[in-house]
Amino acid sequence: MTRAGAPPGAAALSEKAPAKVNLALHVLGRRADGYHSLSSLVAFAGAADLLAFAPDPELSLTVAGPTARAAGPAEDNLILRAARNLAACRPGVKLGSFSLTKRLPVAAGIGGGSSDAAAALRLLARANDIPPDHPALVEAARLTGADVPVCLRPQMRMMEGAGEVVGPPLGLPPLFAVLVNPRVPVETPSIFRELGLERGGEFTIQGEPARPVIPPGGSGTRADLVAALASLRNDLERPAIAVAPVIAEVLAALRGTADCALARMSGSGATCFGLYPDCHAAARAAHALRAKQPDWWISATLLR
């Protein structure tokens, strides 16, 4: 919790909106409403957008930062949608002016817009003394987007249903990672479409367990977690590579770095992550990748 540079006369609050990383993402089937049932282990990165808020009678948003233009017009921003959804779920909630510093790549499979929306809900909760687990907040998150509920309290946990079923924090060890995005936007609906599942159908990959099996937190080591992750998958990787073949290049580049224990795509892509034994190995890998691909977005970060 931080105080941001306040406009005159108003107390400003700020929240980080960390990138969401799907460490594993298994598609279990497609529901009658067209959404896909998922089982995903989700973690959050140090790489983040920054959102500031000051109470004001008018709801407003300004967007600045390196990826502001890619995020589209402010009036379509998920931050405003989340605020309006909360006002509908909890009449009387006091709104205000938001100021977003957009740094994360957009349409990148790391839930930037969802994490911004969740940060907006946390800020409104703080400004209105609403407890973080209040049903109105959870409902506003669900109405805003499939990834928003898990971003409300950003800690490593399971996400199920279409995203609305969020498990408890798992207490698993943090992971040293490098995130790589080739700066090719990938729209989520096109990747689910490319998967080609019928509505109301079960999805099973022969011989593969349907739900990710994660070692219990607390006692497990980082190496145990990485070994468990290696037996899991992201079912959206194949359709995403079909739509954006550069993703295969990103995965190969990560796998070619020294000490990379595992490389996988996050969400619907195109961002991929590599896991490393320590922060030095991750920093070395990021450095080597930047030398080869100066135009890619590359971030060495801790996932927790």
Ligand SMILES: C[C@](O)(CO)[C@H](O)COP(=O)(O)OP(=O)(O)OC[C@H]1O[C@@H](n2ccc(N)nc2=O)[C@H](O)[C@@H]1O
């Ligand atoms: C791929 C993930 O990022 C994994 O965390 C999420 O499932 C996507 O979350 P999101 O981008 O917040 O998704 P939304 O903005 O709610 O939905 C975008 C579109 O993705 C598809 N969609 C999304 C989530 C889901 N479980 N099944 C789907 O089929 C739907 O076509 C939907 O219209």
Ligand SMILES: Nc1ncnc2c1ncn2[C@@H]1O[C@H](COP(=O)(O)OP(=O)(O)OP(=O)(O)O)[C@@H](O)[C@H]1O
């Ligand atoms: N605050 C925001 N930041 C980024 N994009 C936003 C935001 N609000 C709305 N959008 C729109 O949402 C779309 C998806 O952007 P986002 O970066 O959230 O995708 P993503 O990382 O693929 O998300 P997910 O992993 O949840 O599928 C973009 O086309 C963008 O125009």
